[in-house]
Amino acid sequence: MSLPSPMPLPDLFRVRQRFQGPELSDVEGETHRQLARLDLARRIAPGQSVAITAGSRGITSIDVILRAVVAHLRSLGAEPFIVPAMGSHGGGTAAGQTKMLAQLGITEASCGCPIRASMETVIVSRAPEGFDVHFDRIASEADHVLVVGRVKPHTRFTGALESGLMKMMLIGLGKHEGAKIYHRAIVDHSFDRIVRSVARQVLERCRICAGLAIVENAYDRTALIEAIEPERFETREPELLDLARQWMARLPFDRADVLILDRIGKDVSGAGMDTNVVGRKASDHDPGEHEFPKIKRICLRGISAVSQGNATGIGIAEFCLTRAIEQMDVRTTRINCLTGSHPTAAMLPLDYATDREMLEAAIPTLGLVEPDETALLWVRDTLHLTELECSRAYWDRCVGRDDLEILTDPRPFPLDAAGMLPDDHWS
Numbered sequence: 001m002s003l004p005s006p007m008p009l010p011d012l013f014r015v016r017q018r019f020q021g022p023e024l025s026d027v028e029g030e031t032h033r034q035l036a037r038l039d040l041a042r043r044i045a046p047g048q049s050v051a052i053t054a055g056s057r058g059i060t061s062i063d064v065i066l067r068a069v070v071a072h073l074r075s076l077g078a079e080p081f082i083v084p085a086m087g088s089h090g091g092g093t094a095a096g097q098t099k100m101l102a103q104l105g106i107t108e109a110s111c112g113c114p115i116r117a118s119m120e121t122v123i124v125s126r127a128p129e130g131f132d133v134h135f136d137r138i139a140s141e142a143d144h145v146l147v148v149g150r151v152k153p154h155t156r157f158t159g160a161l162e163s164g165l166m167k168m169m170l171i172g173l174g175k176h177e178g179a180k181i182y183h184r185a186i187v188d189h190s191f192d193r194i195v196r197s198v199a200r201q202v203l204e205r206c207r208i209c210a211g212l213a214i215v216e217n218a219y220d221r222t223a224l225i226e227a228i229e230p231e232r233f234e235t236r237e238p239e240l241l242d243l244a245r246q247w248m249a250r251l252p253f254d255r256a257d258v259l260i261l262d263r264i265g266k267d268v269s270g271a272g273m274d275t276n277v278v279g280r281k282a283s284d285h286d287p288g289e290h291e292f293p294k295i296k297r298i299c300l301r302g303i304s305a306v307s308q309g310n311a312t313g314i315g316i317a318e319f320c321l322t323r324a325i326e327q328m329d330v331r332t333t334r335i336n337c338l339t340g341s342h343p344t345a346a347m348l349p350l351d352y353a354t355d356r357e358m359l360e361a362a363i364p365t366l367g368l369v370e371p372d373e374t375a376l377l378w379v380r381d382t383l384h385l386t387e388l389e390c391s392r393a394y395w396d397r398c399v400g401r402d403d404l405e406i407l408t409d410p411r412p413f414p415l416d417a418a419g420m421l422p423d424d425h426w427s
Contacts, residue, residue, distance in 0.1 A: 010373065012412075223243075271312060
C-alpha cells in the first residue's frame with residue numbers, strides 16, 4: 001500500500017520592508033546630553049547613592065545607555081548602582097533576574113557599577129483603591145532612583161499610558177509581590193487607573209530623581225532618548241507613546257492564513273510575541289472586529305535562549321513544534337503568566353515533531369483554501385520584521401509597493417528531508 005503524498009506547500013519569496021522613522025547616531029552622547037539638560041546636580045549631592053533601573057526587555061544598546069547614565073552620575077560625585085526592575089521575570093528570583101540582565105549585556109563590568117538584586121520589597125503606602133504599594137527594598141534605601149525604560153505600546157492594554165517609565169515604577173520596581181497585586185487590581189479597575197494611582201504614590205514617596213525614556217524605530221534601533229523630570233512623567237509619556245506607535249514595525253499585510261514565528265521570548269516582547277504585531281491584543285485567538293492584522297493560525301517553532309525557558313505567550317499560538325514545549329520552563333512560565341493575570345498565555349498549543357507535520361495539521365483548519373494557495377508569512381519573531389518570507393498568494397500585492405522590496409523569485413517551500421525549516425534562515 002502506497003503512502004499518501006505529502007501536502008503541497010506554497011512557494012515562498014522574500015521581501016524587505018522599508019520603514020520610516022529616525023535613528024540616533026550617537027546613543028552614548030545623546031544620553032549624556034539629555035541628562036545634562038536636567039541639571040541633576042540640583043537634586044543629587046556628591047556621595048549620594050542612585051539606584052538605576054534595568055528591565056528585562058531586549059532594548060538595543062541598553063548596555064551603552066546604562067554605562068552612560070553611570071558615567072554621568074559619577075561625574076556629579078554620586079554613587080550609582082543598578083537594580084533589576086522586571087516584576088516576576090527571571091523565575092521570580094534575584095539570581096534569575098541578574099542572569100537575565102547578563103544575557104542582555106548588562107553586567108557590572110559592562111556598565112561600570114554594582115548590580116544589587118533582591119526580590120524583597122517595602123510597603124511605601126496604601127493606594128486609594130485599597131491595596132499596598134510595594135517598592136524594591138534596595139532601591140528604597142538609595143538616596144535617589146533614576147528610572148530607565150523604553151516607551152512602547154503594551155501587549156494587552158490600550159490607553160494614553162501603556163509600557164514606559166510609569167509602568168516601570170510599579171510593575172518593575174514592585175518586584176513579584178507588587179506585580180501580583182497590581183495585576184489583580186487592574187482586573188477590577190483598569191490599567192490606566194492603576195498605573196496612574198500607584199505611580200503617583202511612588203513619585204511622592206520614593207525619591208525618583210529623573211527618568212530616561214527610550215523610543216525605538218521599526219528597525220529595532222534607538223530613535224529617541226529623552227531625560228524627563230519626575231513631575232513630567234505622566235504628561236510627557238503619552239506623547240512619546242504616540243511616537244512609538246508611529247515608528248513601530250508591522251507586518252506588511254492586514255490578513256494572513258498562517259504566520260510562522262521562529263521564536264518567542266521575553267527579550268522579544270513582554271507577551272513573548274508582540275500582540276500589536278500579530279493582532280491579538282484583545283484576545284489570544286481572535287483579533288476582534290476592529291483589530292488588525294487578522295491572522296487565522298500562528299505556528300511557533302521555538303523559545304529564545306535569553307528567555308531562560310520563559311515561554312509566556314506560547315498559548316497565543318494554535319500550533320507549535322514539540323521542541324518549543326521542551327525548551328519551556330513550566331514553573332517560570334506559569335509564575336509570569338499568573339502574576340500578569342494572563343493564564344491562557346501559558347497554555348500549550350497542539351505540538352508536532354516537525355515543521356511539515358505542524359503545517360499539515362494547521363492548514364486544513366483554515367477552510368476551503370487549497371494548501372499551495374495558503375496566504376502564509378514567515379518571520380524570525382515579532383521584533384525583527386524588516387525581512388520576511390511570503391507565500392505566492394501575496395505576490396501581486398507586493399509588486400509596485402514603494403515600502404516593499406522583492407528580494408527573490410518564488411521558490412519551493414524550504415523543508416529539508418526531515419521536514420524541518422532551516423534554523424539559520426535569517427542569519
